[in-house]
Amino acid sequence: MKAAQVQEKGGDFKIVELDKPKPGPKEVLIKVEACGICHSDAFVKDGTFPGIQYPRVPGHEVVGTVEEVGERVNIWKKGQRVGVGWHGGHCFECDPCRKGDFINCKNAKVSGISYDGGYAEFMTAPQEAVASVPKELSSAEAAPLLCAGITVFNALRNSGIKPGDIVAVQGIGGLGHLAIQYSAKMGMLTVAISHSDNKKELAKELGAKHFINTEKEDPAKALQKLGGAKLILATAPVGKAITAVVDGLGIDGKLLIVAATGEEVKVSPMQLLMGRKSLAGWPSGTAKDSEDTLDFSALTGTVPMIEEYPLDKVNEAYDRMINNKARFRVVLKP
Amino acid sequence: MKAAQVQEKGGDFKIVELDKPKPGPKEVLIKVEACGICHSDAFVKDGTFPGIQYPRVPGHEVVGTVEEVGERVNIWKKGQRVGVGWHGGHCFECDPCRKGDFINCKNAKVSGISYDGGYAEFMTAPQEAVASVPKELSSAEAAPLLCAGITVFNALRNSGIKPGDIVAVQGIGGLGHLAIQYSAKMGMLTVAISHSDNKKELAKELGAKHFINTEKEDPAKALQKLGGAKLILATAPVGKAITAVVDGLGIDGKLLIVAATGEEVKVSPMQLLMGRKSLAGWPSGTAKDSEDTLDFSALTGTVPMIEEYPLDKVNEAYDRMINNKARFRVVLKP
Amino acid sequence: MKAAQVQEKGGDFKIVELDKPKPGPKEVLIKVEACGICHSDAFVKDGTFPGIQYPRVPGHEVVGTVEEVGERVNIWKKGQRVGVGWHGGHCFECDPCRKGDFINCKNAKVSGISYDGGYAEFMTAPQEAVASVPKELSSAEAAPLLCAGITVFNALRNSGIKPGDIVAVQGIGGLGHLAIQYSAKMGMLTVAISHSDNKKELAKELGAKHFINTEKEDPAKALQKLGGAKLILATAPVGKAITAVVDGLGIDGKLLIVAATGEEVKVSPMQLLMGRKSLAGWPSGTAKDSEDTLDFSALTGTVPMIEEYPLDKVNEAYDRMINNKARFRVVLKP
Amino acid sequence: MKAAQVQEKGGDFKIVELDKPKPGPKEVLIKVEACGICHSDAFVKDGTFPGIQYPRVPGHEVVGTVEEVGERVNIWKKGQRVGVGWHGGHCFECDPCRKGDFINCKNAKVSGISYDGGYAEFMTAPQEAVASVPKELSSAEAAPLLCAGITVFNALRNSGIKPGDIVAVQGIGGLGHLAIQYSAKMGMLTVAISHSDNKKELAKELGAKHFINTEKEDPAKALQKLGGAKLILATAPVGKAITAVVDGLGIDGKLLIVAATGEEVKVSPMQLLMGRKSLAGWPSGTAKDSEDTLDFSALTGTVPMIEEYPLDKVNEAYDRMINNKARFRVVLKP
Numbered sequence A, B, C, D: 001m002k003a004a005q006v007q008e009k010g011g012d013f014k015i016v017e018l019d020k021p022k023p024g025p026k027e028v029l030i031k032v033e034a035c036g037i038c039h040s041d042a043f044v045k046d047g048t049f050p051g052i053q054y055p056r057v058p059g060h061e062v063v064g065t066v067e068e069v070g071e072r073v074n075i076w077k078k079g080q081r082v083g084v085g086w087h088g089g090h091c092f093e094c095d096p097c098r099k100g101d102f103i104n105c106k107n108a109k110v111s112g113i114s115y116d117g118g119y120a121e122f123m124t125a126p127q128e129a130v131a132s133v134p135k136e137l138s139s140a141e142a143a144p145l146l147c148a149g150i151t152v153f154n155a156l157r158n159s160g161i162k163p164g165d166i167v168a169v170q171g172i173g174g175l176g177h178l179a180i181q182y183s184a185k186m187g188m189l190t191v192a193i194s195h196s197d198n199k200k201e202l203a204k205e206l207g208a209k210h211f212i213n214t215e216k217e218d219p220a221k222a223l224q225k226l227g228g229a230k231l232i233l234a235t236a237p238v239g240k241a242i243t244a245v246v247d248g249l250g251i252d253g254k255l256l257i258v259a260a261t262g263e264e265v266k267v268s269p270m271q272l273l274m275g276r277k278s279l280a281g282w283p284s285g286t287a288k289d290s291e292d293t294l295d296f297s298a299l300t301g302t303v304p305m306i307e308e309y310p311l312d313k314v315n316e317a318y319d320r321m322i323n324n325k326a327r328f329r330v331v332l333k334p
């Protein structure tokens, strides 16, 4: 089978011919139909994920059909359309797993990092990492929902917001353009925050009621003018930009960060005390959360804006993503 | 009547003779029996509270008996023992008030700052700022519960912790020594964090199961060794010390800050994402929250450790507090 | 001014000429533009509300403009468009009020029952019972939202459901036809339950994804086939019909009842234990909740289906409502 | 090995000699040190559990030491002291399991019903059904905590109550005498409800602040006199008795039922609407919940009152339990 491999830290993607993998006893073999390119694939390309081993086939936004199941697989059947996201499997035996909190498994695997992912014609995945895909969604549209989509959907639905609340989405990119849609479909009064007016029109079309251009106005003040945000979902991984919106929180407001960055956010207790405000982080979710994300997307007609590339053009496709040129997610089709 | 007044920014307390005040139509006149000295009284002495006017009588940890009620007061009766805390009244008409969220009233008054407080033989307070005091508590013991006590009790009970959870109290002072007791009485596995072993013995007596000396070990690592804290209650207003415990949070852990400081706390999204962690602030509470605090204290036998001073010795008493010499709250008795 | 009065228990509505009322010190005089007829107006007509006094002008779904304000009114200004719902005022001084839980005020007033309501050209209301009405909604459409609307909106948003959850609305009438819309606009997978196919088409148009006809199939089984409801909102006040859907709850499912009836619902602990299920009740809400309801309705374009009648035809209009002939709310226009 | 078997529906317990069982690949063999007798063991004796097969060794409150582990067991090691409760294993693959909600597993096993339990010298259990037992607790004291204890502890801690709340425990038996202790140790204002004064003294000793004798006064009225219960934990499986306390709920009050009975509870929507009240059920919990229960018991010194019997006297021991003579749990020691 054909696959796009990173062969060493910092290397380009090479199209190689590999043996079609065999599923282990609790694994599923998937014939890939679409695989999104995620910013976190840079962990593989740049070798920044702790302990990563080469060669490695990235890809954790995978949709395809079950080609074969391992001998002890009960959940899945040949022919089903399924997906695999960032959470690539768990041990069932550590303390978080025993509590049912699989996303915090101490031995969690990451698809396309712990094992080969979806930049290929086929991939295997542990059965617990696999999600069912509803027929309403095309494979190419569904793929980015398995990482970009689930992250913001799961963060939003578990954030404690209630219909009608003021929800600001900071950053309009792969995550943000989905978050705006989800937020609006959940009945929130949605505010988009960006650093130019380029995406103003689009943000409104996606469901934003208000738009804040941080170059033109202080986003914290602008949010306070609207009443103060109950939730600010930070999708752009820039410490300064996140710090800049803290004072835009209203009473009981929460700044929920899904942007994975090690950059510092600075906040003083006084900023949080009055009004009982908070800062929090949210990771992605499990296969079951993926199913919920996909089902909600099907129910409400929420899909990502995508650019499709054949697997052979993986380097070109990756460049679109890494240089923030794509509107908004790039999807490989093998 | 006798009162201890601050007459100008930075001035000492002067014992003066004032007219006994008359309660307004919705106000209560209280014959003060005890008034705690709180670190926030420095706002009055140092003139750091926005818009403060002099002369001013501080004091927002007041217990006494109702001496007289205003003409439209229905809640209180002459002779009742009552208390007044930090929250000194609200407007009933702003948006937060219309939602019943009085602590966030846009026109909230602060006792001993917006109007004269409890460093005196008598004080008046709006009826909505007054709390009933249960007979099980002495006036001197109850007084500090109206600010130090309510702050940590209210923060703890609303933090989402569940019995048996690991709760760390950072700082063993006026707030901390009460927080340790409350946490233990709520059935939490309580951990005390201090910067020396001086209060180790005491912390255990107050109910702490574990003690962490930050001079001897990294508090974040020490907390992780215990399993990771579900809650860290930060009572010491030192940005660096708060920053230092963030990585001691366990899964779903919350760092809840009651220490009012403008010092920066630094945190990266990556620290919060994995494990869904959060940083949050909590202010004190309303008169009803004070009643709950006092009732819980009576129910569980929780009282502050106090040092009592006559009103005349207010300067000496204040010095004990401001220099962190008191164990742990100083109470004036007129 | 003209008003429609009930003059004795069981009497018809009489159109009478009354003095235009004067607002008290904390009251607002409203020039009525529209007043919904609610099933609870039968309390007035039939004399079944404890302590009701005659003559009485009913009406608690009132929209109009502020004509005059009492001397101590700060919240409202002449000319504003406002509304009044079921919750007609509170005392600010009882225990629930001191907690900010106004809807549970021990001395709560009910508009159109404790004092004359909106079946008239003018009415007065305490300022705390008054809600602001957004310009996007017409007065006639906004009126029913102040009782039928707020009840189901407030119940839904506070029920703990999350976007994508299966939410069943039992009964498609004045409350139900709004609940279906709200639920769909909140991103819920909405199921309508009725006892005939008459409203099947309509239910789908209002946003229901599924429709259950209780004459054709057991609603509990039908809900289980869909996966089990996370929430069933019971809007039809029939004990047997409510009892019949209990077993349609899924894991963590809640049967939330807004239908005010004294009829018995029967349930066994075994039905609730497995799956951690619950039965709960929800009353309407405060003026602030009304504002949230109206704002959400404006944001999402949710309006009731109404039939308009001039005040003179109040008896005819009331008959439409009481005989379940209206689709779905009747609104009087003075 | 020696075991106490039920050989047919309704039959007595027979002491038999069986082969010491071998653990399967993911199972643990436990040398039993103590096994509580639970009212639910009547399901085995009376043959009322759907699909039960004979002969069967009951027992789902088991404490012992790991004697041997199956080849794929990673969690447990020979020599550890462990326990097994009602929840006897789950499939990891059904929808609830994929969500981490093991207690609602569609293929859940019950210890001592789906397979032989702890009325024996040895038993095997799936590794996921096994809990670690802290050294502070004796095996005989720990055993009943694995069903009676976990049920009330888990119900209480997940009920939403906050320290200082009024919590009523209806029924003072095996579950109730533990619930009173847990509630008090969680800082609740605890009220015991019984149908005679026999256990009044004891209830106070266990931590109850108030005692209600339902023969002397209406429990609903008595609870309202105290302010209304935030939680009533119903531990006695009597429909009428549960129905009788509904009106004792205060605002936001919840009647939480852990008593497994098919008897009807009757409630009208009107009883629930005003004050936002609810009725709910709670099952026991998983092995991880058992560990939390045991750890909390060790932390707070909460143990059941027990009567110990040798395995040979199982019939006598069972009679004590089934006739409500035991104070309060009977424990077999092989």
Ligand SMILES: [Zn+2]
Pocket (backbone or CB within 6 Å): A090, A091, A092, A093, A094, A095, A096, A097, A098, A104, A105, A106, A107, A108
């Ligand atoms: Zn794990």
Ligand SMILES: [Zn+2]
Pocket (backbone or CB within 6 Å): A038, A039, A040, A041, A060, A086, A147, A148
């Ligand atoms: Zn990704």
Ligand SMILES: [Zn+2]
Pocket (backbone or CB within 6 Å): B038, B039, B040, B041, B060, B086, B147, B148
């Ligand atoms: Zn203070």
Ligand SMILES: [Zn+2]
Pocket (backbone or CB within 6 Å): B090, B091, B092, B093, B094, B095, B096, B097, B098, B104, B105, B106, B107, B108
């Ligand atoms: Zn206010």
Ligand SMILES: [Zn+2]
Pocket (backbone or CB within 6 Å): C090, C091, C092, C093, C094, C095, C096, C097, C098, C104, C105, C106, C107, C108
């Ligand atoms: Zn009231």
Ligand SMILES: [Zn+2]
Pocket (backbone or CB within 6 Å): C038, C039, C040, C041, C060, C086, C147, C148
């Ligand atoms: Zn109504």
Ligand SMILES: [Zn+2]
Pocket (backbone or CB within 6 Å): D090, D091, D092, D093, D094, D095, D096, D097, D098, D104, D105, D106, D107, D108
């Ligand atoms: Zn299962």
Ligand SMILES: [Zn+2]
Pocket (backbone or CB within 6 Å): D038, D039, D040, D041, D060, D086, D147, D148
């Ligand atoms: Zn049991």
